[in-house]
Amino acid sequence: MQIDFVSRELTIKLVFYGPALSGKTTNLQALHAAADEKTTGRLMTLETRDDRTLFFDLLPLAFRDAGGLAVRLKVFTVPGQVIHASTRRLVVQGADGVAFIADSQTSETQHNAESFMDLRDNLKANGINLKRMPLVIQFNKRDLTDIRGDDEIAKLAAQGSEPVYLAVATQGIGVVESFIGLLHQTWSSLEAQHDLRRKFGFDSGRFLARVAESLGQRHSVAEILGTCVGGKSMDERREGGRQ
Numbered sequence: 735m736q737i738d739f740v741s742r743e744l745t746i747k748l749v750f751y752g753p754a755l756s757g758k759t760t761n762l763q764a765l766h767a768a769a770d771e772k773t774t775g776r777l778m779t780l781e782t783r784d785d786r787t788l789f790f791d792l793l794p795l796a797f798r799d800a801g802g803l804a805v806r807l808k809v810f811t812v813p814g815q816v817i818h819a820s821t822r823r824l825v826v827q828g829a830d831g832v833a834f835i836a837d838s839q840t841s842e843t844q845h846n847a848e849s850f851m852d853l854r855d856n857l858k859a860n861g862i863n864l865k866r867m868p869l870v871i872q873f874n875k876r877d878l879t880d881i882r883g884d885d886e887i888a889k890l891a892a893q894g895s896e897p898v899y900l901a902v903a904t905q906g907i908g909v910v911e912s913f914i915g916l917l918h919q920t921w922s923s924l925e926a927q928h929d930l931r932r933k934f935g936f937d938s939g940r941f942l943a944r945v946a947e948s949l950g951q952r953h954s955v956a957e958i959l960g961t962c963v964g965g966k967s968m969d970e971r972r973e974g975g976r977q
């Protein structure tokens with residue numbers, strides 16, 4: 735996170751991580767499509783013709799909190815193909831939160847696991863413990879047939895410590911929900927570290943509602959967060975970490 739006290743500006747970096755072709759770029763495109771004009775900047779993508787991200791994608795979103803604080807969210811995707819290992823390490827540097835986009839297809843189970851370990855290693859290389867990184871997991875491509883079942887994912891979610899969301903990114907389903915879930919995790923962590931409420935009069939609940947609204951959501955933040963199929967919140971993870 736970068737704080738500019740003079741201009742009262744906060745810049746947050748969020749990263750969509752995951753195996754090749756899991757739908758990271760599609761998630762970003764769906765977020766861009768959902769965001770209103772005042773909020774969104776230009777979506778930058780650099781892809782080959784067959785949908786493979788070459789370097790990274792970046793979507794800038796900008797908000798002004800009612801307390802007067804300007805909040806910039808820079809949302810990146812990493813290139814999932816194995817050959818782009820060094821780029822992923824670079825992109826994840828300085829991340830405030832990560833959404834892991836998993837591919838629900840049974841054939842991709844191994845790739846998901848490898849990518850998750852790659853995330854852990856790349857955070858470690860940047861001196862960050864995965865357990866302390868605000869994180870949500872999204873199982874994407876729920877529209878396909880040969881996928882891991884809802885029961886299996888619920889079981890996985892119950893074992894793990896991250897909130898898990900289901901999505902069909904090509905139809906925009908579950909995309910904003912996963913993103914709000916990620917922001918919620920990220921904000922609980924930043925508030926705990928930086929005391930934003932006291933320093934800036936920043937109200938994270940109000941801010942999340944503002945973001946949800948500008949992404950076209952008509953449900954309350956609590957309802958949106960309630961669409962997650964399991965896992966613990968950042969607060970609970972922190973508590974767990976202290977034991």
Ligand SMILES: Nc1nc2c(ncn2[C@@H]2O[C@H](COP(=O)(O)OP(=O)(O)OP(=O)(O)O)[C@@H](O)[C@H]2O)c(=O)[nH]1
Nearest residue numbers: 754755756757758759760786787814875902903904
């Ligand atoms: N059926 C289905 N296809 C999807 C879904 N989400 C993404 N796709 C397709 O999967 C392919 C890969 O999507 P991308 O978003 O480019 O994947 P990526 O994770 O950015 O891939 P890399 O950049 O190589 O890491 C595209 O053809 C998408 O249209 C989904 O929910 N359902």
Ligand SMILES: [Mg+2]
Nearest residue numbers: 758759786787
């Ligand atoms: Mg991509």
